[in-house]
Amino acid sequence: MRISAMSPFQSPSCRSPLRGKITCILGPMFSGKTTELLRMHDRQMIARRKCVLVKYAGDTRYDPELVATHTKVTGQGITIKAHKLSEVEEHIFDPSVQVVSIDEGQFFSDCAETCDRLACMGKVVYVAVLNGTFERKSLKCHSSASLQPYVFQPFPQVSLLLPYADEIKQVVAVCVGCGLDASYSFRNTLDKKVSFDQTVLPSRFVLRFKSAPTWKLCREYMHSFLV
Numbered sequence: 001m002r003i004s005a006m007s008p009f010q011s012p013s014c015r016s017p018l019r020g021k022i023t024c025i026l027g028p029m030f031s032g033k034t035t036e037l038l039r040m041h042d043r044q045m046i047a048r049r050k051c052v053l054v055k056y057a058g059d060t061r062y063d064p065e066l067v068a069t070h071t072k073v074t075g076q077g078i079t080i081k082a083h084k085l086s087e088v089e090e091h092i093f094d095p096s097v098q099v100v101s102i103d104e105g106q107f108f109s110d111c112a113e114t115c116d117r118l119a120c121m122g123k124v125v126y127v128a129v130l131n132g133t134f135e136r137k138s139l140k141c142h143s144s145a146s147l148q149p150y151v152f153q154p155f156p157q158v159s160l161l162l163p164y165a166d167e168i169k170q171v172v173a174v175c176v177g178c179g180l181d182a183s184y185s186f187r188n189t190l191d192k193k194v195s196f197d198q199t200v201l202p203s204r205f206v207l208r209f210k211s212a213p214t215w216k217l218c219r220e221y222m223h224s225f226l227v
Helices: 033-046 085-092 111-120 156-164 209-226
Strands: 021-027 051-056 078-082 099-102 124-130 136-138 150-152 167-170 184-187 200-203
Touching (some): 021 156, 033 124, 078 085, 085 111, 099 111
Parallel strands (some): 021 124, 021 167
Antiparallel strands (some): 136 150, 184 200
């Protein structure tokens, strides 16, 4: 019997087909969402699968063309920009594409529907999304006004996407007030016009009733930025 000298890793036909899957990377600003997205994307690149990165066209903070972290680490391989995923369907729905990685998914108005369609086609989908906006509304359910809990507002597309996710990776930042894990984003300006360049700080100053001193410290520290 003749044994081929070709390694099975040199033949794409020897690879097991990927199962369609959606993985959401969820967290506040500066929590490493894009870092984790690129790590998972690079693993698929090492496995020599055809991958596409999708960058929100309105995000030019760290690199105008490539998906980049706040430490200026950029993604490898094919990167396409769009304001809506429907603008790049010919690329992401290409039958040869096996993995689609989407950064800042909350800003794509068709994110949830498109991710579901991609997964149904057997593609692996990674999408990094913010867990909520910086806006918060009081939840009137506590007798003490000083301990009123606040609800941070979710992005509509994130709320629609999460039920379709096969895996959710929760990441946290570091609170600039107390140094503990931060699960929320806090904008340090009263200006209603928000741009991608506007500073947003990670915070943990809400829903921490069992640690009132820390909760109060973070709240006062954050609001000192608005004075």
